[in-house]
Amino acid sequence: MKSDASKAPAIGLDVGTSRIVAARQVEQSIRYDVQLNAFVSIPYSKMTENVLRKENVPYSVDGNEIVVHGNESERFADLLKKEIRRTMARGVLNANEPDSVRIIRDITSQLAGKAEKGQKLCFSVPAAPMGAEENLTYHEATMRDILAGMGFEVQSINEGLAVVYGELESSNYTGIGISCGGGLCNVCFAYLSVPVLSFSIAKAGDFIDSSAASVMGERANRVRLLKEQSFYMNGSFEDKLKQVLGVYYDDMIHALVGGMKTAFSGAKNMPKLARPVPLVLSGGTAMPKGFPERFEKILGESDFPIELSEIRMAADPLTTTAKGALVAALSDM
Amino acid sequence: MLTAPEKVGFSNTATIERKAQNIGDPIARLKYLRRVTAEPEPPKRRNPVRYVPFCLAVLLLTLRSDARLRHATEIHHAASPSGSEIQGVPNVWRVEATKDYEVFSNGLRIENDLAVANQPRSYRLISVDEQGRTAPPPLNPMPALPRPPHPAVKKDLRRLSPVTDGLPFEDGRSPSQRNIPAGIVFHTTESDQVPFEPGQQRNLQRITRDTLLFVRNKRAYHFLIDRFGRVHRIVAESDSANHAGNSIWADSRWLYLELNQSFLGVAFEAAMQNDQARITEAQTHSAKVLTEMLRSKYNIPAANCVTHAQVSVNPDNMRIGWHSDWGKGFPFHEVGLPDNYQQALPSLYLMGFEYDTLYVNSTGPGIWQGLATAEERLREASEAHRMPVPRYRALLRRRYSDEIRALHQWGADEEN
Numbered sequence: 001m002k003s004d005a006s007k008a009p010a011i012g013l014d015v016g017t018s019r020i021v022a023a024r025q026v027e028q029s030i031r032y033d034v035q036l037n038a039f040v041s042i043p044y045s046k047m048t049e050n051v052l053r054k055e056n057v058p059y060s061v062d063g064n065e066i067v068v069h070g071n072e073s074e075r076f077a078d079l080l081k082k083e084i085r086r087t088m089a090r091g092v093l094n095a096n097e098p099d100s101v102r103i104i105r106d107i108t109s110q111l112a113g114k115a116e117k118g119q120k121l122c123f124s125v126p127a128a129p130m131g132a133e134e135n136l137t138y139h140e141a142t143m144r145d146i147l148a149g150m151g152f153e154v155q156s157i158n159e160g161l162a163v164v165y166g167e168l169e170s171s172n173y174t175g176i177g178i179s180c181g182g183g184l185c186n187v188c189f190a191y192l193s194v195p196v197l198s199f200s201i202a203k204a205g206d207f208i209d210s211s212a213a214s215v216m217g218e219r220a221n222r223v224r225l226l227k228e229q230s231f232y233m234n235g236s237f238e239d240k241l242k243q244v245l246g247v248y249y250d251d252m253i254h255a256l257v258g259g260m261k262t263a264f265s266g267a268k269n270m271p272k273l274a275r276p277v278p279l280v281l282s283g284g285t286a287m288p289k290g291f292p293e294r295f296e297k298i299l300g301e302s303d304f305p306i307e308l309s310e311i312r313m314a315a316d317p318l319t320t321t322a323k324g325a326l327v328a329a330l331s332d333m
Numbered sequence: 334m335l336t337a338p339e340k341v342g343f344s345n346t347a348t349i350e351r352k353a354q355n356i357g358d359p360i361a362r363l364k365y366l367r368r369v370t371a372e373p374e375p376p377k378r379r380n381p382v383r384y385v386p387f388c389l390a391v392l393l394l395t396l397r398s399d400a401r402l403r404h405a406t407e408i409h410h411a412a413s414p415s416g417s418e419i420q421g422v423p424n425v426w427r428v429e430a431t432k433d434y435e436v437f438s439n440g441l442r443i444e445n446d447l448a449v450a451n452q453p454r455s456y457r458l459i460s461v462d463e464q465g466r467t468a469p470p471p472l473n474p475m476p477a478l479p480r481p482p483h484p485a486v487k488k489d490l491r492r493l494s495p496v497t498d499g500l501p502f503e504d505g506r507s508p509s510q511r512n513i514p515a516g517i518v519f520h521t522t523e524s525d526q527v528p529f530e531p532g533q534q535r536n537l538q539r540i541t542r543d544t545l546l547f548v549r550n551k552r553a554y555h556f557l558i559d560r561f562g563r564v565h566r567i568v569a570e571s572d573s574a575n576h577a578g579n580s581i582w583a584d585s586r587w588l589y590l591e592l593n594q595s596f597l598g599v600a601f602e603a604a605m606q607n608d609q610a611r612i613t614e615a616q617t618h619s620a621k622v623l624t625e626m627l628r629s630k631y632n633i634p635a636a637n638c639v640t641h642a643q644v645s646v647n648p649d650n651m652r653i654g655w656h657s658d659w660g661k662g663f664p665f666h667e668v669g670l671p672d673n674y675q676q677a678l679p680s681l682y683l684m685g686f687e688y689d690t691l692y693v694n695s696t697g698p699g700i701w702q703g704l705a706t707a708e709e710r711l712r713e714a715s716e717a718h719r720m721p722v723p724r725y726r727a728l729l730r731r732r733y734s735d736e737i738r739a740l741h742q743w744g745a746d747e748e749n
Contacts, residue, residue, distance in 0.1 A: 165363060169359040169362060169363070170586070170632070170634075171632055172350055172353045172354065172362070172366060173362075173363060173366060192346065192349060192350070192353070192366050192370050193363055193366040193367050193370060194370045271346075274346075274347075274424045274629075275424070275629055275630065275632060276630070292510075309513055309630075309631060309632065310511060310512060310513040312510065312511050312512075313510070315458065315460065327359065327360060327363060328363075330360045331360050331363040331364045331367060
């Protein structure tokens, strides 16, 4: 597997707040590798280190702590009843975690491997959040530096645009791509592959988890696990936590739709559209059953100014952005 | 917020779109689009006065004779692209809408007085790749995303697909669903026919009326084109109609089963007399403008506009052609479509169906070519999988059963 992967001419990397996904073309198919973009630190002991090494768990030693990162961090956090820590928050590097750069380098290195000569890598970057035009330059420059340091020819792509590239080839890459991730919901409207309008909102999966957790007195990590395993929209729940999740999901969708209406209504120089355009939803936060229907209902009530031909889920919501980044990298060759 | 207004002002978008649509490989298409949309606009600082005489001349020519203009249009259509060429989607918009009728920019008029609702359209997307791509891959292949196999699809069947041999998907993800039409199936009503002549006017009108009420009652089609060329809306476009129950079609990306949900049904008031439907010129014209409107509205590829005989199957005996209306003689060119009869039938090469002499006798040379291509693909695929054709076909049939079962289960889940 490793040798096949290293021969891939290009890699698409979705650098998300919650997960990092690498996509590479291997023969006729796309291979995806996913790691949780998170870590947990545990007290150092020789025995623990030996166990981790024996079990092939990715870790690093930092002073008197062992840092377990990637997918395994979730298991350890649950075992130790600790919250997992994030290298990123709200779509960009987490300023409150001093080791975030080192850990994200470890995770991306594990996913992307060692670069072949001239191997291209395209990674996703979020759009600026609405109402808080934060400077994304540091995040993008740092990621570029990390990846270039691994030997790749690096380029970046807006996350929403990657969704369009990953899903909307049938409409000539015209339409709206939305990625509902952990830290942000990213929206991009592209016209014949050109990004016309893009933005993000800071309400996404983490907002739902932490809000529900604070109401229920639960850990956000446990809320996330429950959300991903058994929550669905539009249900009438006996379970209080699911009720609460439904409330915050609705809040997020209203914020997303409100943002879209504001952005599209206020956009200048929009192209004249000959026909309705498709809208694709992707990202882990959009995956609960019933999400597209709920989104469509709220959007339908909002007097959204663009006529849509369809609202649908991406074929595989968790890997769409990485696929789009790969498509962008390959189209640049 | 990112805006790139300077980049979206590029002109000749229709040409760009048409050219892009002809590029099958998604990477090559994106490469082309990024190149042409990145090109700077030609300088516009020209003296507009220079063009006044030219504009006046054009205006005078176009105003000179309406008949002449129409004649020119007809010539253009007679020279419409042939067979293998994929046509661009024309731009048609709605001009007027009342509760009784709608009028569109290409002259289409739809009568709404009999329109009726049915079940809302919703169908599950099934990747062709997941089903086992049997056609030669494009030059620079970028297959559709592998999706998690449905639990009902057995492991050995999944192995058939050269593009799903990547990482397994372990988490349970709901299949994608869609609610806009993916294509059009053309039918004949097989209703009573009397000679189309002035003396039969009352009979013609009576039969049309009876036919309309019958198909409305059955929710049989989305549109019916009567013998006078009037287009009647029967079932709402947003809903499914009962026009092609056991049926199969596929395009380059998706496989469609039981097309009631995924395809629009357009019926001609006609019957396959002597195995040949006779339709009026008015019906042909209406079919053309209706097809244009639907393709424009839903971005329907030309290759997904096919006849009932091409899609109909009988799962009881695993033969195609349970219905054989428009098995030959459908005026694809006149309706503004390529000769889709020549397309390989997905029911044969993706799902393992077979055909019999009855089907061959009730269809024409166009479909026979499609049958031959499908058989060739089946042979190639069985060789690629290193198994004899009968064994490979048996696997495809099991796949069909599994997919149908999964589809019905999905439908039941949706209703719940």
